[in-house]
Amino acid sequence: MTAIEMNNISKQYGKSRAVENFNLSIDKAQICGLIGPNGAGKTTIMKIIAGIMFQSGGELRLFESDKLDEQRNRMSFMIEAPIIDNGLIAYDNLAYIRYLRGYPSVKRIDEVLDIVGLTNAGKKKARNFSLGMKQRLGIGMALLAKPEVLVLDEPVNGLDPEGIVEVRYLLKRLAEEQDVTILISSHFLSELSELCTDYAIINHGRLIESFTSEELAAKCRSRICLKTTDINQTAALLEDKLSLINFKVMNGEEIHIFEQLDRIEAISKAVYDSGILITKLCTEGQNLEEYYLGKVGDSNE
Numbered sequence: 001m002t003a004i005e006m007n008n009i010s011k012q013y014g015k016s017r018a019v020e021n022f023n024l025s026i027d028k029a030q031i032c033g034l035i036g037p038n039g040a041g042k043t044t045i046m047k048i049i050a051g052i053m054f055q056s057g058g059e060l061r062l063f064e065s066d067k068l069d070e071q072r073n074r075m076s077f078m079i080e081a082p083i084i085d086n087g088l089i090a091y092d093n094l095a096y097i098r099y100l101r102g103y104p105s106v107k108r109i110d111e112v113l114d115i116v117g118l119t120n121a122g123k124k125k126a127r128n129f130s131l132g133m134k135q136r137l138g139i140g141m142a143l144l145a146k147p148e149v150l151v152l153d154e155p156v157n158g159l160d161p162e163g164i165v166e167v168r169y170l171l172k173r174l175a176e177e178q179d180v181t182i183l184i185s186s187h188f189l190s191e192l193s194e195l196c197t198d199y200a201i202i203n204h205g206r207l208i209e210s211f212t213s214e215e216l217a218a219k220c221r222s223r224i225c226l227k228t229t230d231i232n233q234t235a236a237l238l239e240d241k242l243s244l245i246n247f248k249v250m251n252g253e254e255i256h257i258f259e260q261l262d263r264i265e266a267i268s269k270a271v272y273d274s275g276i277l278i279t280k281l282c283t284e285g286q287n288l289e290e291y292y293l294g295k296v297g298d299s300n301e
Contacts (some may be wrong), residue, residue, distance in 0.1 A: 002064055003149050003151065003181040005050060008030075009058035011044050011205070018044045019205040021058070028148075029172060029179040032114065033196035035189065035292055041205040042185045043080060048149050048182070062149075076147035077157060082138025086127035090137050091120045092128060094144055101145040108144060116140040117163070131158030139167065149181045150174070156188060166190065168195050193288040194207045208295050222285035224257040224264055229277040232253065233286045241270050250296050254280070 005024040011019040019041045026032045033055045034042050047053045048060060051072055060124070062071035084093055094109045113119045116136040121129075126137065135158050142150055151170075168191060174180040175197075177296070186192055192199070197215060199209040228234045231252060238244040246259040257267070261283060271278055286294070 002026070003028050003030075003062070005059075005061040006045070006049075006181065007059045007061075008062065009048060011041075011048065011053070012056040019048075019055070022202070022205065022207050024207070024210070026183060028181050029175050031175050031182040031196045031197040032197050032200060033192040034183060034185040035192065035198050035288075036185075037296060039095055040202045040264065042202060043153055044205075045202070046077070046079050046153050046183070046185070048077075049151055050079060050170070052079070052098055053056075061230055066232070073109060074147060075149040075151065076142040076145060077151045078142045079151065079153040082134055082141060084126045084129075084134055084137055084141075086126060089123055089125055089142070090121045091130075093137060094140060097141045097144050103145045103225065108146075111139040112144050115143065132160060132163055135159055136163070144164040146178075147286045148182065150183070151183045152182065153254065154186055155184065156186060156283070164191055171195060189289040189292060190287065203296050205255045216288060216291065220286040220288070220291055221258065222261060222283065224261055224267065224282060225282050225284050226257060226267065226271070226278070227253065227257040227280035228255075228271060229279065234271060234276055237270060237276070238267070238287070239276055241274075242267065269277060 002025055004024065006022055009019055009022040010017060022041070022045060034045065036042050038297050044053070048055050051068060053169060054216065060068065063074065064066055068128060088096070089110060090113060092110055098106065098109060098194065116139055118136055118140065121133065126134065129253040130135065139155055144153065156167050159167065171182055172195060174183060196213060198210070198212050200210040226234065231249060235249055238247060244257060244259060247255055247257040249255055264283065265283065268278065268281055
């Protein structure tokens with residue numbers, strides 16, 4: 001089942017477009033990382049999904065339905081910052097959410113406090129919480145009603161490294177064990193790379209690229225990049241002389257070699273001895289952050 005589907009979504013403020021012809025599809029139990037610089041349109045996308053604002057054009061469907069208000073009851077949101085009553089303790093903030101959402105079991109409050117590590121917050125009022133504690137409480141408020149979809153805007157902001165890892169494992173468990181669908185934005189791209197099953201890069205309100213974690217691994221894995229004056233002859237030489245099989249000819253112009261990465265000197269010598277001129281020979285590899293920066297840089301040219 002498709003949990004969230006956005007087709008050609010646009011949002012216009014006067015003559016300025018915050019989002020333009022944006023497309024996104026997230027299936028059940030996927031964790032999709034929405035990546036982009038400040039002002040790219042990430043929060044606007046999330047607010048449209050939440051019904052906080054309405055799109056200027058395009059179609060939004062939730063759980064394959066256009067009855068959006070009804071379907072949003074199956075979802076929870078934490079956008080921009082948790083909406084916390086600073087005069088209440090953590091337990092009472094969650095009790096208020098339980099009342100608003102009509103969740104039947106009062107025991108769920110203690111369960112959530114334990115999940116987000118606020119069991120020992122006691123009678124400390126939220127105004128005295130650290131930023132990290134407020135983020136934990138916000139995540140707990142989103143989790144209380146056991147939603148089928150979570151939309152989280154910068155949920156690990158203010159958390160220490162241990163807290164970030166705990167949130168990662170929590171979200172993974174929700175997706176893997178309870179089939180919860182998650183749309184998450186974060187500036188911690190290294191953390192998203194450990195968490196997400198899918199990614200969408202947005203800049204200037206436009207979708208730059210979307211891909212799965214498997215596709216990202218294929219794009220970013222380490223390789224030897226080889227260009228010569230005769231690509232076809234070089235490919236044959238790699239197979240016949242060096243017994244290499246795990247390589248790919250890219251657009252007939254460059255060879256990417258994904259095995260024996262420590263044999264770059266042997267590859268160079270074999271190509272040179274054959275009389276073929278090498279025009280490029282190096283090792284390359286990217287992580288999510290480097291790949292993202294390359295894409296955003298391309299879109300800003």
